[in-house]
Amino acid sequence: MKQLHFLFPALLALSITTSAAVPAMAGDSTVRNSDSAQDGRKVEVNQTNLSNGFYLIVRESAEKKEVEPVDSTEQLALYDYEFFEPTDRGTMTYVVLAKDKFIPISLSEAPTKEPDGKGRRKLMLQLAKEQIVPLERFTTTNWGKAIAIVIGGKVVTTHKIREPIKGGKIQITRCSDNGCDVLYTQLQGQ
Numbered sequence: 277m278k279q280l281h282f283l284f285p286a287l288l289a290l291s292i293t294t295s296a297a298v299p300a301m302a303g304d305s306t307v308r309n310s311d312s313a314q315d316g317r318k319v320e321v322n323q324t325n326l327s328n329g330f331y332l333i334v335r336e337s338a339e340k341k342e343v344e345p346v347d348s349t350e351q352l353a354l355y356d357y358e359f360f361e362p363t364d365r366g367t368m369t370y371v372v373l374a375k376d377k378f379i380p381i382s383l384s385e386a387p388t389k390e391p392d393g394k395g396r397r398k399l400m401l402q403l404a405k406e407q408i409v410p411l412e413r414f415t416t417t418n419w420g421k422a423i424a425i426v427i428g429g430k431v432v433t434t435h436k437i438r439e440p441i442k443g444g445k446i447q448i449t450r451c452s453d454n455g456c457d458v459l460y461t462q463l464q465g466q
Contacts, residue, residue, distance in 0.1 A: 332377035359455030
């Protein structure tokens with residue numbers, strides 16, 4: 277099994293040992309609230325009803341007006357680094373996700389939390405067998421493009437596909453302890 281390490285803005289890492297899933301259409305509702313960004317400005321927060329999964333990013337920008345309008349096959353979401361340690365957070369970004377270019381997260385077993393060797397916790401996920409080939413196809417087809425991982429209706433992380441993801445084992449690293457706990461709870465029963 278090959279393990280891949282993806283680096284994110286602000287040096288956030290996601291390690292993935294690849295696998296795949298069958299693409300499916302995701303939900304499209306959005307709950308909007310006003311919240312404060314890391315720099316203190318008021319922003320619109322998008323909590324979507326998107327299913328947990330891997331989504332192709334169609335476009336992204338720090339300015340909402342630069343990614344609008346959004347059509348019926350797309351979902352606007354806010355990537356605000358909520359689950360990361362404050363010192364690891366990057367600039368808040370609006371991302372437009374393709375709802376029809378999506379691989380659901382379906383796990384073969386409950387996620388586990390483990391120490392990462394650097395004083396933090398990491399989440400260990402094993403995707404269901406039926407997810408392995410579709411995710412490999414999705415990441416092969418979209419090689420070089422950006423994807424978002426959505427859990428609990430929120431963009432958890434984004435990265436550029438550098439090579440196909442195979443194998444089905446995923447590590448989510450560098451999240452805050454609270455962020456790790458929230459993601460762990462949201463992934464129970466997936």
